[in-house]
Amino acid sequence: MTPSTERFGVSITGLGLVTAAGIGVRASWDRVRSGRPTATRDPELDGLPVDFSCRVPDFDAGELLGRSTAWRLDRFTQLAVVAAREALADAGLDPETWDGTRVGVIVGNSLGGTTTWERQHRTLLEESPSQVSPLTVPMGMSNMLAGHLAIDCRALGPSMVTATACASGSNAIGLARDLLRAGICDVVLAGGSESALTPGTITGLQRMGGLSGRREDPLTASRPFDAGRDGFVAGEGAGILVLERTTDARARGAARYAEVIGFGASTDAHHATTPDPTGAGMERALRAALADAGIAPQDVDHVNAHGTSTPIGDVTEARLLRRVLGDRPLVTSTKGVTGHPLAAAGAVEAAFTALALRDGVVPPTANLETVDPEIDLALVTGQQAAAPLEVAVSTSLGFGGHNAALVLAAA
Structure with a gap:
């Protein structure tokens, strides 16, 4: 069954990515399709029990943004501005010519400017209060992610940050779609960004038992669904999607990657960091997204888990994926390559899902050598799988019991 998307009519017309797999959509997508992981030792984490991460390689904010802009922004905002500029150029939209009052920005972030907070705290303790940067607070605030994106592209409509942990990016896309459906905006930049690869954050995640401890071989540490997995690898990145009503995109002759046809969200209300072991919360979100899209579970061809x-x-x-969708969809987790970019994950993976629909390929799950015997899904391993793809799902779960699911359809 091919779903009817006219009822919703929201298209992805531009993509921007900055990930551990590369700077830019092409670099990130090529590496993810190749299944080559990115985790490596991180000099910023030297001496810690977990001293490796999935950091964006060769990111020079001064070169990419100009030094006068870069020095005012924490890294999590720098990543997002670079991604947003790519997305807007990809969509063929020029902020100099649009009506900014009809443009919104909805982006996800959870930890804010940890690089700034930790650096300035050290300055306070080791030097003096007079040496603390007067930009500390505006650089560190989570909402400045939306604020600076709006400034950079003169978006004068609603702007806000969703802070639902690792579901933040997916929730941002769902809320952006609602702004378009309600007629409040004509264009929305939606997505997420996170850069929290700092000693304090990584130590906190390690102490709570969330991170892989494979220090002897970081490259193989992120291994979704593998019997030998022992935790995630922290990453960073940004994903920005340009969303427009399909009628508007068609009217201006814009290329379209995919359509966002369904969104669902829920809360476990179970535990601060551990998901409900029954999966009931995520199941509610997924079923709500399918109902919103007006499709049946058997219509789903692919899941970016x-x-x-x-x-x-x-x-x-x-x-829960098996219970709701059966064993038909081709399933992957691109975190085997990128690590876990936290609040950016849902947006980055929604972009990968849109690219999968466009190209008719599902990337492999990197480092998946022996599937956990308790897992019964059609997992893509080894190399990418070519397949006719019409409908795909991207799922996100976050600390606090936040769940979100997006349903995308081929344009």
Whole structure:
């Protein structure tokens, strides 16, 4: 069954990506399709029990943004501005000519400017209060992600940050779609960004038992759905999608990657960091997204799963996916390559899902050598799988019990 998308009519007309797999959509997508992981030792984490991450390679904010802009922004905002500029250029939209009052910005972030907070705290303790930067607060605030994106592209409509942990990016896209459906905006920049690869954050995640401890071989540490997984690898990145009503995109002759036809969200109300082991919360979100899209579970061809590489999380998600969707969809987790970019994950993976629909290929799950015997899904391993793809799902789960699901259809 091919779903009817006219009822919703929201198209993805531009993509921007900055990930551990590369700077730019082409570099990121090529690496993800190749299944080559990116985790490596991180000099910023030297001496810690977990001293590796999935950091964006060769990111020079001064070169990419100009030094006068870069020095005012924390890294999590720098990544997003670079991604947003790529997305707007890709969509063929010029902020100099549009009506900014009809443009919104909805983006996800969870931890804010941890690089700024930790650096300036050290300055306060080791030097003096007079040496603390007067830009500390505006650089560190989470909402400045939306604020600076709006400034950069003169978006004068609603702007806000969703802070639902690792579901933030997906929720941002769902809320952006609602702004378009309600007629409040004509264009929305939606997505997420996170850069929290700092000693304090990584130590906190390690102490709570969330991270992989494979220091001897970081490259194989992120292994979603694998029997030998022992935790996720922290990453960073930004994903920005340009969303427009399909009628508007067609009227201006814009290329379209895919359409966002369904969105669902829910809360476990179970535990601060551990998902409900029954998967009931995520199941509600997924079923709501399918109902919103007006499609049946058997219509789904592909799932880009949250699949973080944690022992409990992967099994919980796999069981609910099997229960709702059966064994037909081709399933992958691109976190085997990118690591877990936290609040950016849902947006980055929605972009990968749109690219999968465009190209008719499902990337492999990197480092998946022996599937956990408790997991029964049509997992793509080894190399990418070519297939006719009409409908795909992207799932996101976050600390606090936040769940979100997006349904995309081929344009």
